[in-house]
Amino acid sequence: MSRFILHSDLNNFYASVECLYNPKIRNKAVAVVGDQEKRHGIVLAKNYIAKKYGVKTGDTIWEAKQKCKEELVLVTANFDRYYYISKLVKKVYREYTNYVESFGIDEAWLDITENVKSFSEAFELAEKIRKRIISQFGLTVSIGVSYNKIFAKLGSDLKKPNATTLITPQNYKELVWKLPVSDLLYVGKATNEKLTKAGITTIGQLAQTPCRILKSMLGKNGETLHTFANGADTTPVKKFDEKEEIKSVGNSTTCPKDLKTNEEVRAVICILSESVARRLREKNLWCSTVCLWVKTDDLKSFEVMHKIDYPTNLASTISSEAYKLFKFDWNKTIRAIGVRVCGLCEKPAQYNFFNNEQTMQKKEKFETVVDGLRGRFGYNILKRGSVCASKELAELNPEHVVHSIHPTSYFKP
Ligand SMILES: [Mg+2]
Known part of the structure; x- marks a missing residue:
C-alpha cells in the first residue's frame, strides 16, 4: 500500500x-x-x-x-506577522488531515493517505490546496506529491512558485536521480564535499553506490542517505499536536498614542491580557510565566518576566502579574507594549493552597461568559472602567492586533 x-x-x-x-x-x-x-x-x-x-x-x-x-x-x-499567517495556513492544511508536520515556519508535510486512492487523486487534492491558499491568503505555494517525505520535499523544490510536482515510484529515477546530491534533505556542506570527492555528485549516483561503501564513508548517515535516494524512506508524518507546538501565547501593540502614565500602561496591559487569556482558554491551556515587553519612544525595547505562584488562564491574574513587572521612571514615553505568557500546561491538578479554589472558578466562569458575549457581539460590547479613561485607548481592539503564537522552532534573530 x-x-x-x-x-x-x-x-x-x-x-x-x-x-x-x-x-x-x-x-x-x-x-x-x-x-x-x-x-x-x-x-x-x-x-x-x-x-x-x-x-x-x-x-x-x-x-x-x-x-x-x-x-x-x-x-x-x-x-509576528509571519507566525500569524503561518498559523492560519497550517490551520487550512489541517482541514484535510490531522497529519500535518511543520518544517520551519513556511513548510509542512501532509499525509493524505486516508483521503485518496491514487497518485492522480493525490495530485488533484494538492492542486485544490494550492489554489485555496492563493485565493484565501494571496500567497503561492509549491507542493511536492510523493510516497515518502523526502521525495515530497524534493518535489516542492522542483517547480516554483505556484506549482505542483508529482514524484511516483515510476518516475522518480527520471525526475530525482539527475539532481545534485546536495538537493537531498540532510546533505549538508561537509557531506556534500565528502561525496563529491568520492565522485558522487547526483542523487542517482548516491542511490546506486552500495550501501556498505556509503556506511564506511559517512557512518549511519550514509545508510540513511542511501535509503532516501532510493525512495525507501518510511518516516511517518507526525500528527499535529497544537499543545506541543505552542510554546507561548502573546499579544503586542503599538499604542494609538505614546503612553505617559502608569494608568495608561495598566489599561493597555489589561486589554492585551484579556486577549491572551481568552486564547489560552480557547486552547484549554494554563500558563505559569508572565512576560512584559515594552518599547520606548526612542525604539529601545526590553522584556521582563517572572514565574507566578500557580498556573492561570485568567485575564485578571495575567494582567496584575504583568503590571507588577512594570517599573519605569518616566524619563521617556512608551510606544508599544506586549504581554506574553509561557510555561504552558494543561489544567493544573490543584490550585495553589493560598488561592481559594471557589473564587478562582468564579472568576474563570465570569471571564468565560465575557468571552462568549464578545464572541457573539464583538469585542466592544464590554469594557473595563480603567480602559475607558482615555478615548484613544478605549478604542484599542486586541482582536485587531497581530497575535504572536510562537511555534517550537521560534527564534529571535
Ligand atoms: Mg518557502
Missing part, C-alpha cells in the same frame, strides 16, 4: 507576506532585512524580482543594494 504525502512550501514567504500588507511594493524588488537599528541589517528574505538581480539571503544591505539594478525596497522583518 502506497502512502500519499504532500510537502507544501510557501514561496518567498517573508517577502510575500510583506507584499500582502503593502501591495504597493508588489512589483518592486523587495528585501526583508533584520532590524537595522540593532545592526541586524542583513537580508533575511527577498522576492523574485530581487532574486533575479542576484540578491541573496545573508547579503548585507549594502551588498544587496549594489547588486540590484533598480530601487530595492527594504522592509524590516515583522516576525
